[in-house]
Amino acid sequence: MTIETEKYRDELLIALRMHEISGARVGDVLAEVDTHLAESGEDPVEAFGTPREYAAHVAAQLDGDPAKLSRPAVLAGALGTAALTLFGLEFFIDGFRGPVPFVLADAVGAVWMLLLIVVAVGAAFRSATALRGRRWYLAGAVVAGLLAIAGTNVVDRLLGEAPVLFELPGWAAITLGAVLLAGAVLLLLAAIRRGRVVPPA
Numbered sequence: 001m002t003i004e005t006e007k008y009r010d011e012l013l014i015a016l017r018m019h020e021i022s023g024a025r026v027g028d029v030l031a032e033v034d035t036h037l038a039e040s041g042e043d044p045v046e047a048f049g050t051p052r053e054y055a056a057h058v059a060a061q062l063d064g065d066p067a068k069l070s071r072p073a074v075l076a077g078a079l080g081t082a083a084l085t086l087f088g089l090e091f092f093i094d095g096f097r098g099p100v101p102f103v104l105a106d107a108v109g110a111v112w113m114l115l116l117i118v119v120a121v122g123a124a125f126r127s128a129t130a131l132r133g134r135r136w137y138l139a140g141a142v143v144a145g146l147l148a149i150a151g152t153n154v155v156d157r158l159l160g161e162a163p164v165l166f167e168l169p170g171w172a173a174i175t176l177g178a179v180l181l182a183g184a185v186l187l188l189l190a191a192i193r194r195g196r197v198v199p200p201a
Contacts, residue, residue: 005037008044008051013197015055018128020074023196025067029058031199056131071122077187079118084184086110091168092177100173102166105159109152116148 009030016026037044048054062068069077087110094100120141127137168176 005044009033011051012048012055015051015129016058017195018125019055019059020069021055021059021062022067022194024198025062027198030197052129053131056129059129074125075118075122077191078121079114081184081187081191082117083110083114084180084187086114088177088180088184090177091173092181095168095170095173095175095177098170100168100170101164102168103159103164105156107165108159109155112151112155113148116144116151120144120148 012033013026013030016029021029033044033048036042036047040047049057059068064070090106090110091100123137123141123144127134127141130137
């Protein structure tokens, strides 16, 4: 394998992963590329196009296939993981300080931040996979990230004096935080297992 082919293969691997294509299918695509290039001796870009272009081609063919997660599924997974991590850390850490009050500002601020984080992540992924308009998606990701930070400060100022919705004893907050963090870890492990590249048998 030449240096150019190895570089192309590495870039194609990353490009395919950015499209949320399963590790098993990524392994199949890489094997097909390796076989074709070994038999033909062609330049990989001439044979398949740039890694970004070929990854987009493969992803388009897999629309609706379980080997590729749909955009809503990707965003739902990101939202779920972010929510479990954010609330889990908050309850777990605050639980060691005593009873944990939960006010309206906490709920509104958390929802605001989570939604904009998901928007930022989605725009960043779209920037990495789009063949055109990449800068606009990247700019959208940056703006969403800034709004997530600024919005929580605004919510705190507007609703900071709101009544307490509920209060958890310290031990209950620690337990709830640990359960939520465990859920986030399980989601991450499932994503890692799905994304593991497996060469075809």
